Amino acid sequence: MSFKNIQFDWLxxxxxxxxxxYSTPNDKDxxxxxxxxxxxxANIYSKANTFFTQKKEANQGLDDLVIDIEYNRNGEGSKEVFGKCDFCNNQDCFIKQRHLQYTTSSPDMIIxxxxxxxxxxxxxxxxxxxxxNSRERDDDKAKLIYFTCQQPFPNHEDENYQYHIGFFIDLDIDRYCVTTYQDATHDVPRCRQRGAWI
Structure with missing residues (x-):
């Protein structure tokens, strides 16, 4: 497991x-x-980082954590994906079905x-x-599946990311939808508009 159990709702x-x-006209523009x-x-990151800094003051379990955007590093090396899929027996996996190959990755945002x-x-x-673009959307889905997968990666645990949770966020003109990923599976998207779930 590559995450600590922190009693905190990342949403x-x-x-x-x-x-x-969405509530700031200049930003929504x-x-x-x-x-x-x-x-x-980058705009969302700026706002999220402000909220995160406030939350860190009240929760010591968050002290070592940071928010990064387009972060492409794994320690000193590159962040690579799909390597452990060679060891997986789940033939129904979205990644296996698409025969995705080992590559580098820069997730939009990570904590x-x-x-x-x-x-x-x-x-x-x-x-x-x-x-x-369905290929770009499928690539994002594959990344979220891979990064949240909790399967072992024999002899490569330093490359086994095992994120606690992932989100795919679809941004529309007046609302956005959030799909949650955990352990390589996802929920049905939930949408928000004007600060409330719809």
């Missing part, structure tokens, strides 16, 4: 940040103008203990609803 950091983006995904994620794989808490992939 208490992510959801307020996205709600704030980024989505309306179809700005680059990285620009929008983790930087430089180590001992406390990987959250991985998030964002997409704008206007991005209909």
């Amino acid at each position: 208490e950091v992510i959801i307020p940040a996205i709600d704030l983006l 980024l989505i309306r103008r179809n700005a680059n995904e990285r620009t929008i994620v 983790h203990h930087r430089g180590f794989n001992d406390n990987n808490q959250v991985i998030i992939e964002f997409k704008k609803v206007s991005n209909k």
